[in-house]
Amino acid sequence: MSKETLKAKAKLVIVDDVDTDQIFHQSLLTIHDPNEIKPHIFGNLEGYKSFGKEDNVGKILLVGKNFGKGSTRQQAVTGFLAHGIKAIIGESFGPIYYSNAVNSGLLLVEAPGISEFKVKDDDNLEIDIIQSVIINQDNGESIKCAKIPQPVLDIIEAGGLLKLGEIM
């Protein structure tokens, strides 16, 4: 990730209140290998059950309100990293999910109004981290996002929280 901008194609999963049990079901919790987690992502989310088998490498996921609410399970983050998802932009995130993602080096961007943003699958998006703005390069539309806190960027730049632990 460049420090200033992130460019990637969009993948829309605009659903509110997606619980971790809809991202990675509790019956699978003894699975920890990222490649084994990968095919199960959204396995319990109506309308998106085929996501696990799709190729969304290098994309930015767009989600609704309270994404990732529910349990503390790390697999609900690991699975998106296994899919090669670059970042997730959402209306809002469950607080535990937010920290789990940052700790694993997955950038989450809060953008109230993103559900109404004019964007479709595979549009080319740009996240301008310095200006806190998201731009759809295909139609020129833009939307403000919350400023990404510096400590969050530091953790992601370090390659995740565990790396910081080596020197603390």
Place this chain on the structure above:
Amino acid sequence: MTSFTLIEKIIRNRADVSDSEIYPNNIVWVNLDLVTARDYAGPQVIDLFQKNYTGSKTFNNEKIIFTPDCYPYGNDPKHAKDQEKIRVFAKKHDIKLTDLGSGIGSHLLFRRGFSKSGDIVIGADSHYNILGALGILGQGAGDVMLAFAMKTGKSWIKIPETVKVILKGDYNWPTTAKDLALYVLKELHDFGITGKAVEFYGKIIDKLTIEERVTLCSLITEASGVIGFVPDDKITADYYSKIGIEIEILSADEDAKYVTELVLDIQDLGQYIACPPHPHNVKKIEEVIGTPINSIVIGSCTNGSSADIHDAAKILEGHKINPNVRFGIVPATREDFVSINLNGDMAIILESGGNFFGAGCSTCAKGQYGLTGGETAVTLTTGNRNTQGKIGPADVYLASPVVAAATAIEGKIAVPKEVVKR
């Protein structure tokens, strides 16, 4: 002088920063009083710790506890191996372990005095924020945060804004703390408390026992909130005193800044139930009375205490469980199991046709499919999650132990027909 809300005050006391750094949305590092993990996530935390910090000691073995509570019977060889991994690591690092059958970790923390008001604790449990009922900043955390915390004794937190919630009025049986919690969940979810903390006030608080306060705080997670606090009072101090801990009462500053103040009218509050497909889909119970139910579970960190089981036993006394219903009880802790044995509740429930299962989590964390199960069985639990497809393929409702017991007799969603006293 700067004024602080409860969560700001707790964070300030555990962060190596000046007062000026304590404000909403700022991220600060905090020194943890306790780090825990259980058989869900615990084995992965251990793997991450050993892989990333090979040969390292933990930051402080006396500030870590393993609390396996999710898979009481180690349902398959994989679970058994995971649980063994925890025992081996705990022994190697001289870490305390509350093994299977002890009960839900979050409850053991306040029952056995492992943490106290003002502490910051993290564990692999999204309902660790029930500890806000006792002035403890409990937070659920993922594998990475926990492995890092076991090495460093630290975690980071984005200081949340706080919503002041004033509960105005009073209610009477058969309305219970669970109905209050469900009503509050509905209101707070509608209002939007994502990433925010809550402080509860109102005369009703003076009447709520510790168990009822835990129930009230237990559904904040389902509204995507960070934590709900019941500020320390005499009830809190007396509770801690009984388990040998003297606390310093912690209060928010009078002119603390709240993001908003919500007054919720709970005068003569009725009974509520969370309907499929989400916990926040809360309705007045009248809307679903008569819905056939096949499996009922009393348990969880929300409503699995001996007081909750007692609520059910009073209704079940002298009655039989409907033959179309399987009725399971999972006490929250060993202490609760002992209580219901001593007071006769266990015998009453067994005679009515209910079944007891080992103390620990019930259907929420990992699911105990034998209790809910099948393809069509409609379930009612006293737990905290009913997300579609989570604990059974069919519909799941969440209600109080009182409703659970009345429903167990009728075989359909019901409220008690006779008045019974606690």
